[in-house]
Amino acid sequence: AQTVTQSQPEMSVQEAETVTLSCTYDTSESDYYLFWYKQPPSRQMILVIRQEAYKQQNATENRFSVNFQKAAKSFSLKISDSQLGDAAMYFCAYRSAWTAGGTSYGKLTFGQGTILTVHP
Amino acid sequence: DAGVIQSPRHEVTEMGQEVTLRCKPISGHDYLFWYRQTMMRGLELLIYFNNNVPIDDSGMPEDRFSAKMPNASFSTLKIQPSEPRDSAVYFCASSFFPNRLTTEAFFGQGTRLTVV
Numbered sequence A: 001a002q003t004v005t006q007s008q009p010e011m012s013v014q015e016a017e018t019v020t021l022s023c024t025y026d027t028s029e030s031d032y033y034l035f036w037y038k039q040p041p042s043r044q045m046i047l048v049i050r051q052e053a054y055k056q057q058n059a060t061e062n063r064f065s066v067n068f069q070k071a072a073k074s075f076s077l078k079i080s081d082s083q084l085g086d087a088a089m090y091f092c093a094y095r096s097a098w099t100a101g102g103t104s105y106g107k108l109t110f111g112q113g114t115i116l117t118v119h120p
Numbered sequence B: 001d002a003g004v005i006q007s008p009r010h011e012v013t014e015m016g017q018e019v020t021l022r023c024k025p026i027s028g029h030d031y032l033f034w035y036r037q038t039m040m041r042g043l044e045l046l047i048y049f050n051n052n053v054p055i056d057d058s059g060m061p062e063d064r065f066s067a068k069m070p071n072a073s074f075s076t077l078k079i080q081p082s083e084p085r086d087s088a089v090y091f092c093a094s095s096f097f098p099n100r101l102t103t104e105a106f107f108g109q110g111t112r113l114t115v116v
Helices: none
Strands: A003-005 A010-014 A019-021 A024-026 A032-039 A046-052 A064-069 A074-079 A088-096 A108-110 A114-119 B005-007 B010-013 B019-024 B031-038 B042-050 B053-056 B065-071 B074-079 B088-095 B111-115
Touching: A003 A088, A003 A108, A010 A019, A019 A114, A024 A074, A032 A064, A046 A064, A046 A074, A074 A088, A108 B042, B005 B088, B010 B019, B019 B088, B019 B111, B031 B074, B042 B065, B042 B074, B053 B065, B074 B088
Parallel strands: A010 A114, B010 B111
Antiparallel strands: A003 A024, A019 A074, A032 A046, A032 A088, A064 A074, A088 A108, A088 A114, B005 B019, B019 B074, B031 B042, B031 B088, B042 B053, B065 B074, B088 B111
């Protein structure tokens, strides 16, 4: 079974600084997708960034970028120029891709979450 | 599309009562997920469906929990009888079949359940 681990229950950063959130996962699959979701106090789950395992290039979305290390099964999120609006719970997630004979394709598993505080 | 719609947004019930949570996925999506969020356990996958068929219900905590998807546009999660430890936020999410173009799931606003 796939598992996702976020070892940092809480992180904090000063406004305009850079912060990195960690995520590791365990899988025997070769093809899959990885995500970072943001959950602000409103409770809404918002997709921040996605990474396809078959792509070597790290995904970027404006101030958000990832460091994807497939061999190490590591998927960290870097937030540059942090803003007060970035304060939220951040979840790392793993999704199985389709594989012949696979039984868990499409399954979406989340880590425990990291609470990010941004100080003005 | 209005997105994934969950009802009710808040539910307060007494221990022992039956609780039914509802979800309307985004039209055309093949997958539907039910999650439970608590401070202690984070976001747990309870069950997920593909084309209305349950694929994996290993996350359903006990026989008191059941989920159905009678058609492509509606799903329910039922707890009977409810207990105080079931208090949590329950999320429904839906998605297309994951491929190179569409991979992510879209979430509803969640239902905050309080069992007293």
